[in-house]
Amino acid sequence: MKRRHFITGVAASGAAFGGVLATPALAHPPKEMPSYDVPPEMMPRKVPIAAGAPPYEIHVDPDNFALYWTLPDNMAWRYTVGVGRPGLYESGEFYVGAKKEWPSWTPTPGMIDREPEKYKKYADGMEGGLDNPLGSRALYLFTEERGDTFLRIHGTNDPSTLGKRVSNGCARLVNDQMAELYDRVPMNTRVVLYEPIG
Secondary structure: OOHHHHHHHHHHHOOOOOOOOOOEOOOOOOOOOOOOOOOHHHOOEEEEOOOOOOOOOEEEEOOOOEEEEEEOOOEEEEEEOEEEOOOOOOOEEEEEEEEEEOOOEOOOHHHHHHOHHHHHHHOOOEOOOOOOOOOOEEEEEEEOOOEEEEEEEEEEOOHHHOOOEEEOOOEEEEHHHHHHHHHHOOOOOEEEEOOOOO
């Protein structure tokens, strides 16, 4: 399915940004994870999508900072995300090749080269935790040709980064919402990161 058709179906429904069919998600985060002060319009909700979208896939629309977990009957859970900065966001088709709870993190060589003052001190890695850049959970995006692409869909402790182009290429959700998505998504799930239009 082309991006235009997938996104048009969402927009045409009138529910993608709080219409009649929008419902709040029921998250059950671990006790050690705080809840975050996220505006109502950025909370996960069920929305109708274009007919024909296969269920149980992830689709990321970077222009609307939206991640969709597709469901049967032309419905999806919509999450608000932060996405990669211009020049670092990578569109394409991927699959979930690994899943990790409270993952450790090591900056890529490209990140260290671009911003050594920020990332060099973490060259040996950082243990998992609330302050870890990957947050509570991470889905690791792979392709058949490249294996691990170093792209992630992951948690964050900073809700102010939602709805913005802020990352080194990954999509981020606040930690409690990421834990909810993580539990929904099995290994080998297809992931589509759409090309930005704007």
